[in-house]
Amino acid sequence: xxxxxxxxxxxxxxxxxxxxxxxxxxxxxxxxxxxxxxxxxxxxxxxxxxxxxxxxxxxxxxxxxxxxxxxxxxxxxxxxxxxxxxxxxxxxxxxxxxxxxxxxxxxxxxxxxxxxxxxxxxxxxxxxxxxxxxxxxxxxxxxxxxxxxxxxxxxxxxxxxxxxxxxxxxxxxxxxxxxxxxxxxxxxxxxxxxxxxxxxxxxxxxxxxxxxxxxxxxxxxxxxxxxxxxxxxxxxxxxxxxxxxxxxxxxxxxxxxxxxxxxxxxxxxxxxxxxxxxxxxxxxxxxxxxxxxxxxxxxxxxxxxxxxxxxxxxxxxxxxxxxxxxxxxxxxxxxxxxxxxxxxxxxxxxxxxxxxxxxxxxxxxxxxxxxxxxxxxxxxxxxxxxxxxxxxxxxxxxxxxxxxxxxxxxxxxxxxxxxxxxxxxxxxxxxxxxxxxxxxxxxxxxxxxxxxxxxxxxxxxxxxxxxxxxxxxxxxxxxxxxxxxxxxxxxxxxxxxxxxxxxxxxxxxxxxxxxxxxxxxxxxxxxx
Ligand SMILES: NC(=O)c1ccc[n+]([C@@H]2O[C@H](COP(=O)([O-])OP(=O)(O)OC[C@H]3O[C@@H](n4cnc5c(N)ncnc54)[C@H](O)[C@@H]3O)[C@@H](O)[C@H]2O)c1
Ligand SMILES: O=C(O)CC[C@@H](O)C(=O)O
Numbered sequence: 305x306x307x308x309x310x311x312x313x314x315x316x317x318x319x320x321x322x323x324x325x326x327x328x329x330x331x332x333x334x335x336x337x338x339x340x341x342x343x344x345x346x347x348x349x350x351x352x353x354x355x356x357x358x359x360x361x362x363x364x365x366x367x368x369x370x371x372x373x374x375x376x377x378x379x380x381x382x383x384x385x386x387x388x389x390x391x392x393x394x395x396x397x398x399x400x401x402x403x404x405x406x407x408x409x410x411x412x413x414x415x416x417x418x419x420x421x422x423x424x425x426x427x428x429x430x431x432x433x434x435x436x437x438x439x440x441x442x443x444x445x446x447x448x449x450x451x452x453x454x455x456x457x458x459x460x461x462x463x464x465x466x467x468x469x470x471x472x473x474x475x476x477x478x479x480x481x482x483x484x485x486x487x488x489x490x491x492x493x494x495x496x497x498x499x500x501x502x503x504x505x506x507x508x509x510x511x512x513x514x515x516x517x518x519x520x521x522x523x524x525x526x527x528x529x530x531x532x533x534x535x536x537x538x539x540x541x542x543x544x545x546x547x548x549x550x551x552x553x554x555x556x557x558x559x560x561x562x563x564x565x566x567x568x569x570x571x572x573x574x575x576x577x578x579x580x581x582x583x584x585x586x587x588x589x590x591x592x593x594x595x596x597x598x599x600x601x602x603x604x605x606x607x608x609x610x611x612x613x614x615x616x617x618x619x620x621x622x623x624x625x626x627x628x629x630x631x632x633x634x635x636x637x638x639x640x641x642x643x644x645x646x647x648x649x650x651x652x653x654x655x656x657x658x659x660x661x662x663x664x665x666x667x668x669x670x671x672x673x674x675x676x677x678x679x680x681x682x683x684x685x686x687x688x689x690x691x692x693x694x695x696x697x698x699x700x701x702x703x704x705x706x707x708x709x710x711x712x713x714x715x716x717x718x719x720x721x722x723x724x725x726x727x728x729x730x731x732x733x734x735x736x737x738x739x740x741x742x743x744x745x746x747x748x749x750x751x752x753x754x755x756x757x758x759x760x761x762x763x764x765x766x767x768x769x770x771x772x773x774x775x776x777x778x779x780x781x782x783x784x785x786x787x788x789x790x791x792x793x794x795x796x797x798x799x800x801x802x803x804x805x806x807x808x809x810x811x812x813x814x815x816x817x818x819x820x821x822x823x824x825x826x827x828x829x830x831x832x
Contacts, residue, residue, distance in 0.1 A: 305329055306607050307347055307369075311336055312354035314376050315589075318596020319352070321604060328607075342366050350603050352376060352596075353383070355565075355583065361387035372606045374599040377402055377586055379536060380616050381509050389617045390698075392691040396602040396614045400455065401594030402586035407459030409585040410504055410534040413558035414464075417502075417530050418443060422579045443467045449500030451493065451516070452507035452535065453478045453486070460504060461488050472496055475507075497524035502532065509536035517541060522548035528555040534585045537562040546571050549578070560585050618690050621669045628665055632718065633673045635741035638755035638831055639720050639733045640677025642743065645829045646731065646761070649724035654678065654696075654703040657719040660711035660734075671705055674720060680832070714744065749791035749800045756786065758805045759829040765822040766792040766799035773820055774801060781813045798824075 308322055310332040316323070323330045336344070338358065345351065345367045352374040353359060359373055364387040373383055375397040388395050416422055419440035427434050448464045450457045453475035461471050471488040474496055483490035493516075496503060503525070507513045517531070517540040531554060533540050542563055548554040556577045562570070565583060572578050586595070598614070605612040611626050621629075644651065656674055658667050675692040679699070687695050696703055711717040714734040721730045732745040733755070743753045746761070753759070764770055771790065778785055784806045792799035809817075809828055817826050 306349040307331070308350040308352065308603065309333065309344070309348040310352045311341060311357045312352075312376070314352060314354065315592040315596040318376070318593045319600050321597065321600045338363070345370070349607060350374060352599060352603065355379065355382050357382065359383040359388075364388055364391055364393065367391075367393070372396060372603055374398075374603045375616075376592075376595040376599045379508060381536065385617050389691055389694050392686060392688040394606055394612075394618065394690050395616045396599060396606070396612060397616050398595035398598035398602075399614060401598050402588075402591035403455040403459055405588040405591035406456050406534055406585035407463065408588075409560065409581070410456065410460050410506075410532055411463045413532050413534060413560065413579065413581070414443070414448075414502060414504065414530075416579055417532065417556045417558040423576065443469055443502075445470070446501040447472060447499050449473070449491075449496030449503040450488070451475075451496065451503065451505045453483075453488070454506060456535070457504075457506035458486060460506065461486055469502075472499055493521070494524060497521060498526070500529060501526065502530045504532040505535050505539045507535060507539060509538050513539050515539075515541040515544075517544070519544040519547060522553050525553055527553060529553065530556040530558075532558045534558075534560040537565060537567075542567075542570060542572050546575065549575050615690075618672070619666075619668045621666070625665050626669070629667070629670055631735055631740075632662065632670055632716070635733050635735050635755075636670050636674040636718055637677035638741055639718055639731055639743070640674040640679075641681055641831050642755060642759070642829055643720045643722045643729065643731045644678045644681045646729040646746070646827065647722055647724050647727060649726060650699075651678075651701055651722050651724050653723040654701060655706060655721040655723075656703065657706045657708050657721070658717070659708040659719070660714060660716040662716050662718065663707045663709075667705065670718075671703070674718070675703060678720070678722075712744070717744075719745075743802075746791075746800065746802070748793060751789040751791050751800070751802050753787065753789050753802045753804065755831055756804045757831055758808055759831070760801070760803040760805055760809065761827040761829055762801040762803070762817070763824040763826075764799055764801065765824070766794070766796050767822050770799075770822060771801070774803070774817065777813060777816050777820070778803075778805065781810060783807065783809065783813060 306328050308328055308330045313334050322328055341363055345363055349369050350372045354376050361384045364384060370393050372394045373388060378397055378399050380395060380397055383395055385395060420438040424438040445468060447470045450461055450473040453473045464471055465487055472491040472495060473488045474491055474493050478490050480490055522544055545557055558579045560581045561583050602612045602614055613620060656671055672689040672692045675696050676687050676689050679687045679695050717732055717734050719730060719732040730747055733741060733743045736742050741755055743755055786804040789802045817823060
């Protein structure tokens with residue numbers, strides 16, 4: 305039974321996929337204080353939030369069972385992503401469900417701003433009939449500057465085109481081709497400041513976009529410009545906006561999101577040129593149902609160990625790539641687990657090499673899986689594919705990935721070279737059609753071993769009778785040999801045996817083997 309906590313108001317219809325299941329327990333508690341949340345979070349496997357709940361490092365650390373945090377919406381700035389990643393907790397969002405609603409809200413703000421609808425409404429219901437104070441402006445043939453041409457920015461541009469607006473847009477990822485396809489002009493921020501009658505922002509709030517629109521930016525804008533922020537508080541510097549309004553640069557601003565929410569008595573709210581809504585961009589019945597459905601589906605996938613697509617703190621793996629790589633994850637994990645057991649000292653460098661058909665794919669998820677296998681052996685189950693690269697870095701283990709054209713005549717090949725201060729070991733494996741994962745090389749020795757639970761790796765001198773001696777010693781102690789592979793470099797030189805056995809070796813058998821003449825080392829390898 306998995307326990308799920310929903311701590312913000314979420315569409316009941318949207319989370320029906322969770323609440324209808326008998327193998328899940330879903331608690332909806334939308335009035336928890338941070339202290340209350342801290343007290344209860346320890347018993348939950350999944351947490352679903354909108355933007356109100358602040359999922360801090362403290363909450364994440366107290367979430368001893370947490371596997372996934374779901375954000376029913378786009379922005380994840382209320383979740384400490386680094387803390388979640390460090391703990392191996394997947395953070396998923398619902399990036400598409402509220403795009404239309406937010407684009408429509410932006411447009412409602414744009415029009416309200418132009419025709420002073422909120423101010424005129426207030427005056428009218430107060431008993432006035434004031435037809436002079438609220439003269440507006442047309443959108444027709446005006447220039448709209450869009451900062452951030454992602455999902456919402458693009459939808460806003462479509463609506464603006466229908467109003468015969470000229471659109472100029474800046475986004476670091478906007479190519480000339482895409483701009484042409486959408487029907488907007490691509491420009492710089494400075495172009496927007498210089499030309500736009502309206503500016504709307506649709507970026508995430510990042511270090512780069514924090515106070516992107518500051519006093520310096522306002523000073524470059526057209527006199528009488530109007531601004532809209534339905535993205536995130538903090539992209540526009542609120543104090544600078546007040547100053548720009550007071551200096552007459554800005555004729556109006558429509559603000560849905562604030563640096564602090566609620567925006568306790570900010571001077572901005574005292575300016576008659578400002579209209580405001582309380583973070584309502586995504587607040588429609590449709591959007592709330594869509595985002596809740598999307599995030600519920602993702603949570604179900606994650607709790608059932610199925611593939612998912614909207615993780616924010618790990619790379620997205622397209623479904624076709626994931627399907628193609630799926631059989632390699634097991635092979636990669638086993639190679640990682642074996643490699644770490646072959647070395648005697650802490651590793652400081654790992655080089656992963658992919659060859660054959662693997663070079664056709666985006667292998668980031670495979671790399672994470674190999675690192676997970678490698679690190680788990682010592683660090684335990686706290687390592688997973690979410691935090692594997694983070695964990696590697698935090699243990700000063702550098703890793704790199706290479707692609708090779710040489711796959712030793714196999715259709716695919718994964719090699720892991722692991723280096724310590726004094727030794728370097730290399731392990732290679734392949735996925736053999738019809739046979740599954742095989743280890744085909746250890747250092748310079750060619751072998752062919754399935755990575756089973758108990759393996760015995762013996763380095764010895766190539767001399768007569770070794771196989772017999774080892775076989776007898778194991779047999780006498782009732783250790784059944786499932787398979788045995790031998791390899792040597794030169795006749796009479798260094799040689800290896802890789803034996804798969806049915807159970808771990810008792811200590812006396814190990815001691816006995818270690819004491820045998822011509823045996824150089826014995827390593828038991830346990831795979832999970
Ligand atoms: N008001 C609301 O209720 C509400 C609802 C939904 C989304 N949002 C917010 O709207 C914003 C946009 O959402 P989206 O779904 O369109 O996201 P998106 O990821 O589809 O688009 C964001 C775009 O911003 C661009 N960008 C990043 N840094 C930039 C910069 N410095 N200058 C210009 N462009 C930059 C990115 O390249 C990307 O194309 C987010 O902040 C999201 O949280 C608010
Ligand atoms: O949950 C909400 O209503 C806000 C959602 C919005 O800010 C988002 O980023 O998706």
